[in-house]
Amino acid sequence: xxxxxxxxxxxxxxxxxxxxxxxxxxxxxxxxxxxxxxxxxxxxxxxxxxxxxxxxxxxxxxxxxxxxxxxxxxxxxxxxxxxxxxxxxxxxxxxxxxxxxxxxxxxxxxxxxxxxxxxxxxxxxxxxxxxxxxxxxxxxxxxxxxxxxxxxxxxxxxxxxxxxxxxxxxxxxxxxxxxxxxxxxxxxxxxxxxxxxxxxxxxxxxxxxxxxxxxxxxxxxxxxxxxxxxxxxxxxxxxxxxxxxxxxxxxxxxxxxxxxxxxxxxxxxxxxxxxxxxxxxxxxxxxxxxxxxxxxxxxxxxxxxxxxxxxxxxxxxxxxxxxxxxxxxxxxxxxxxxxxxxxxxxxxxxxxxxxxxxxxxxxxxxxxxxxxxxxxxxxxxxxxxxxxxxxxxxxxxxxxxxxxxxxxxxxxxxxxxxxxxxxxxxxxxxxxxxxxxxxxxxxxxxxxxxxxxxxxxxxxxxxxxxxxxxxxxxxxxxxxxxxxxxxxxxxxxxxxxxx
Numbered sequence: 001x002x003x004x005x006x007x008x009x010x011x012x013x014x015x016x017x018x019x020x021x022x023x024x025x026x027x028x029x030x031x032x033x034x035x036x037x038x039x040x041x042x043x044x045x046x047x048x049x050x051x052x053x054x055x056x057x058x059x060x061x062x063x064x065x066x067x068x069x070x071x072x073x074x075x076x077x078x079x080x081x082x083x084x085x086x087x088x089x090x091x092x093x094x095x096x097x098x099x100x101x102x103x104x105x106x107x108x109x110x111x112x113x114x115x116x117x118x119x120x121x122x123x124x125x126x127x128x129x130x131x132x133x134x135x136x137x138x139x140x141x142x143x144x145x146x147x148x149x150x151x152x153x154x155x156x157x158x159x160x161x162x163x164x165x166x167x168x169x170x171x172x173x174x175x176x177x178x179x180x181x182x183x184x185x186x187x188x189x190x191x192x193x194x195x196x197x198x199x200x201x202x203x204x205x206x207x208x209x210x211x212x213x214x215x216x217x218x219x220x221x222x223x224x225x226x227x228x229x230x231x232x233x234x235x236x237x238x239x240x241x242x243x244x245x246x247x248x249x250x251x252x253x254x255x256x257x258x259x260x261x262x263x264x265x266x267x268x269x270x271x272x273x274x275x276x277x278x279x280x281x282x283x284x285x286x287x288x289x290x291x292x293x294x295x296x297x298x299x300x301x302x303x304x305x306x307x308x309x310x311x312x313x314x315x316x317x318x319x320x321x322x323x324x325x326x327x328x329x330x331x332x333x334x335x336x337x338x339x340x341x342x343x344x345x346x347x348x349x350x351x352x353x354x355x356x357x358x359x360x361x362x363x364x365x366x367x368x369x370x371x372x373x374x375x376x377x378x379x380x381x382x383x384x385x386x387x388x389x390x391x392x393x394x395x396x397x398x399x400x401x402x403x404x405x406x407x408x409x410x411x412x413x414x415x416x417x418x419x420x421x422x423x424x425x426x427x428x429x430x431x432x433x434x435x436x437x438x439x440x441x442x443x444x445x446x447x448x449x450x451x452x453x454x455x456x457x458x459x460x461x462x463x464x465x466x467x468x469x470x471x472x473x474x475x476x477x478x479x480x481x482x483x484x485x486x487x488x489x490x491x492x493x494x495x496x497x498x499x
Contacts, residue, residue: 067152096199121369
């Protein structure tokens with residue numbers, strides 16, 4: 001009898017476990033929250049519909065494997081069937097939701113942080129205002145959160161990690177774009193992508209992916225904010241010669257901002273000198289390395305001091321190669337300040353003034369992130385009537401640690417190298433003569449330097465006659481400096497309207 005009871009209990013436990021496993025794979029209906037609004041954008045009254053919703057991606061057997069969260073803004077007071085432009089928007093990371101471009105720049109409402117980068121965002125409440133420069137007067141907007149960010153996640157038999165890779169991420173977002181385009185009957189609409197930081201890496205990869213899969217979708221334009229296509233130019237580490245060159249003009253711009261270099265000179269003129277020095281002098285010197293003569297080393301130290309504002313002794317001790325994290329700490333060490341990486345206009349006072357690199361993190365991040373997070377959550381609940389069973393992840397650190405940067409299939413051989421999606425963009429532009437690209441860069445961005453945008457787009461098979469460069473007195477998140485936010489939105493406004 002005891003043996004029978006034990007066997008029966010075992011069967012009950014097994015069936016219960018199987019039932020729980022089966023329940024965990026059940027996929028509920030995707031959630032959707034539809035609201036109607038009106039606003040005035042670029043002095044034009046606009047009525048629009050907001051669609052905050054989940055869209056399910058499926059595998060090759062039509063099984064739901066991922067839920068992609070997006071917020072779409074669709075103008076409703078326009079004639080049916082009008083080929084109105086649609087703009088797909090996402091941020092970067094990898095591991096960042098679209099909150100930054102949504103609440104800081106392009107959405108109908110935006111949160112205010114100190115434009116001059118002097119004040120911390122502090123604690124709630126935070127000021128949120130109507131965004132009169134929203135693009136809804138000329139285009140519909142779709143803000144996309146990739147798997148693992150925002151409310152997006154793997155579902156059913158899907159696993160988050162299967163979407164956390166360079167190729168996998170591009171395929172999933174490309175699949176979403178096709179589904180959205182079909183579901184809204186927008187195949188004849190002009191289509192644009194706005195990406196920021198890694199979002200530009202993703203944008204180039206998606207552009208190539210959209211040409212594949214038996215359902216070619218050609219884009220009209222890419223707006224690359226703080227571009228990062230070739231990581232050799234945005235990875236400041238020892239022995240990466242390219243990065244010393246690409247970052248030098250941004251260091252010069254930052255030193256000019258703090259009146260450590262180029263005093264009395266217009267910034268653009270000073271940076272033209274920095275470009276010439278980088279191309280004609282610094283690059284040959286770095287290539288010669290230890291074969292430089294004593295006279296050449298003396299000249300190089302003096303020149304680098306002229307552009308960076310750093311002491312010649314420190315420059316010599318650095319072997320004429322200044323890593324960005326060290327520059328952040330060294331430039332204002334005499335004032336006890338550590339400058340930001342995302343935006344060098346920001347600074348913080350750290351407890352360890354002898355450290356070689358920042359110890360608190362990035363001042364340009366921790367002085368604004370609370371305001372953005374609170375503003376988005378409040379906006380989703382109160383304006384869009386969103387109610388979800390999980391928190392909105394503005395960022396997910398787990399993604400970066402598990403990210404697969406391999407640009408080829410998992411079973412293909414590959415020697416590690418710097419990520420570079422620029423050749424794919426070059427190929428896509430040559431196949432699609434209607435594809436134009438806007439590259440927007442902040443002078444004080446020490447993550448994705450503006451000179452790297454020029455360096456990257458001057459090679460990699462990219463047709464430069466369809467590349468437009470624009471520059472701003474701000475950092476990585478250009479829109480956090482209000483004059484440049486207005487300048488950039490007008491540049492994008494004109495870019496989309498240009499045929």
